[in-house]
Amino acid sequence: MNESPVIAAVTGLTVEVDGRVLVDRVSFRIRAGTVTALVGASGSGKTTTGLALLGEYPPGARVTGEVTVPGTRTGYVPQHPAAVLNPVRRTGALLSDLARQQVQDLPRRRRRPAARQRVAQALADAQLAADEVLGRYPHQLSGGQQQRVVLAQALLQGARLIVADEPTTGQDALTGRRITGRLAAAAGRGIAVLLLSHDLDVVRELADEVLVMRGGRVVEQGPAHRILDAPAHPWTAELLAGPRTLPYADPGHTGAELLTVRGLTARHRNGGTRVPVLSVDRLTLRRGECLALVGRSGSGKTTLARCLVGLHRDHTGQILLDGAALPRSLRDRGREQTAAVQYVFQDARAAFDEHRPVLDQVARTAVRLRGAGRQEAAAEARRVLADLGLDEALVRRPPGRLSGGELQRAALARALLARPRVLVCDEITSGLDPVTRRSLLDLLAELMRRQDGPAVLLITHDLDTAAPATRLAVLDGGRVVEEGPAAELLNSPRHPFTVSLVGASRKWGPAVRP
Template sequence: MTAIDVRDLTVTIGDRELVSRASFHLAAGEIAALVGESGSGKTTTALALLGEKPPGAVLSGSVEIDGQVGFIPQQPSAALNPVRRVGSALAEIARLHVPKDQVRDRVLDALRRARMPDGERFLRRYPHQLSGGQQQRIVLAQALIGDPKLLIADEPTTGQDPVVRTELAAELRAVSRQGVAILLLTHDLDLVRDLAHQVLLVEAGRIRTSDVDEVAATAPVVTAPPQSTDPVLSVRELTAGHRDTDTLHGVSLQVAAGERLAVLGRSGSGKTTLARCISGLHRHRSGEVVLNDRPLSPVLRRRSRDQLARVQHVFQDSRASFSEFTPVLDQVARTAERLRAVPRERARARAADELAQLGIPESTASRPPSGLSGGELQRAALVRAVLAEPDVLICDEITSGLDPKRRADLLDVLAKLQHNTGCALLIITHDLSGVAGLAHRVLVLDEGWVVEQGSAADVLTSPQHAVTRALVTAEAAGRDA
């Protein structure tokens, strides 16, 4: 039985074709991976299958779907209401499908299927109280509540640690065995190797059958650590949390100028909370953050303009970090204007040049955020932070929405940035292969505690703690699948 049949699907704006005569079909229970560089047209194709389109676009061709469709967006925050508790939002969706007395059971079952067996404890939380990985699994649960015949998943492993990625792959495989067709839009080639029955490569809006090795790329080789041991950033006995729950417990770390420290851990381990405390976006309960021997205020608005420039944060959810009404180029340039007093025209020219080096031409950067892909926005967010000329650059899952080539390019850019500026780099990531190619040292968090730290080579090749071993083993299993 055919779950979806797509024939000559075309998406046009003016005389430009975003998607050009795409044709493919999926049988019930089949998994197809839609792969390609960031901005190639993957998300536009997926939205067109749902009848959605960019403003001013025209759809043509035919799409036949046998039953209900579930959709998981690339940025989970786009599918979560920031002012509603998770349980309330899930219950509202469940009431559309089952009688009132079955709503709670349907919600909890969907959470279990989304690999949140302890999901009940998250029902009273708001989205901002969840890690990126937890948000992603909540969105998957939303999609599964309706028992769809076709599941379209846009980067479902974004923000997930290797263990959860392995579990998610197992769940998607189990869902497909129940007769649900799955269309994966992904840069996660390990997931493609593990799951996909067919690979569809998107190049400039055109789709053709391919294989995973055609889009593979290698990571850069790590350089030697800096000679200086004097820390530019010190975190001392930091404790923080949400409401009455501590999510960080006495965390301490140091990063020297030019050094690259990767913070690893499973989803929900406290990595993003740590990053937000350092950048002044989440007030810690005790401890301190010190920049060059000077304590930083735990509250962002109490930091000086110079301190704001010297500690920059590139967020996991890049789309949410941009105003939807202003061209991306203007927003990127504004950092240099406001924090480094660079004249407007010079700031704009420098922003355009830096963006172009990362594959975003000025014509694209001049659009509002809705006109850029998730991967393009992540690169733009990096350039915006770099223009502040920071001493400390915090990167929270910035490679998660990038294809392998762009990911390798971005890691190279980060390496060159440090060579040129000597800034310290704090990388919050689940990308262990990227860590091996970039980080000098690794720190591992588990439930808010530091459980292991050391050189990247030692920790990733001879992990001592059970959590680290699980992450490394799951990453290796994904590569070998």
């Protein structure tokens, strides 16, 4: 048994809001140099429990029990990193400020070089290249880069306990493996980690202790190897079931070319310079098919998605729908063009107005893009949301009262109310537990197989999610390096980057602690 000192203790924690119990009598201890993992479905209470260690609770919460973190500096890596990054400050300025706070005891002449060294070390520990992030604002970073910047912040602040909420969400397999290696290294240095994760491969790699949550309660708890290899509770066994293997689309129903990208070059501004970040000679999506787009975090996947839907205007080349060019800017697209190509954002929380009920925002799509009446739109929104497992009582709340996974499903419902011909899904399963992920992908497949169903561009870092796609395109360094039938590329990759990506996604063994 690990006899390292207890860094934090939770005893009988119960959190209740408006009569709804979010966390129900949860107890556990976290020791220095160990990783404790909370796993379970979206809305099971993982994030509420993790935030309790930071002394944060939902507005109006009634809290009983005890949370003890004696004299420990706690860092937080949230599921939606954009929410904790200052949008008007460049990454370099933000990290430098934190580093300077840590070197105030040094002689003045040594502070600046010491702060620079700390920033460089934190970036290296978080697997970030300084020239890619320091001059950029948060919105110019990919979701994976944002997450690693927040991890660098926690390391800079000298945290002895890190609460990591889905730290590999939005990460490709190569980067995800390096991040788990960094968290394992932190534990090796005596830092305690509370890991909240849907990625059971990451849990298997990192965790010493696992707590399985459902409906706010811990239904199973124990050493990671026992919980993951021989689960005793039926819900744990369901979480551990395999991924979807049936194809999303019906190969016999694939039709003519629907969406075409031709000679596209996209740029981002870095200071006063426009830097090319994406160059695609040709990419197509046919009616009735699913094209999965994979690649390293920051390779240009989200930039391509934003170009397709008119949210990234700084590009040249053409995007064609049925052979007709779409305007570069969403502002210049008509209602029918806007409805035809819909985007489900990776960061669902940032895509909702925090002051309005989710149901109203979902229904608004049908009113605005299809001219539906308000009552008709509300009824359709309730049906689609229910199909995605979100009941009416839940979606009448503002976005802040839903979990990240629940909001991701609501974001998909909002796009579906436009009745799109092309659905661009940007990491829509990354915040979901395995059970909900399988259910969502099954629903997506059902939609695609309908006579009037959308073609889907599925952006994902998870190769298990990409495998049932019709075709696969691999991005590296802003270019498509390989494209073809998904099963063929994943079983026999040809390009060196694809080979490394497939290799990194294989099931991992236990992490080695320094």
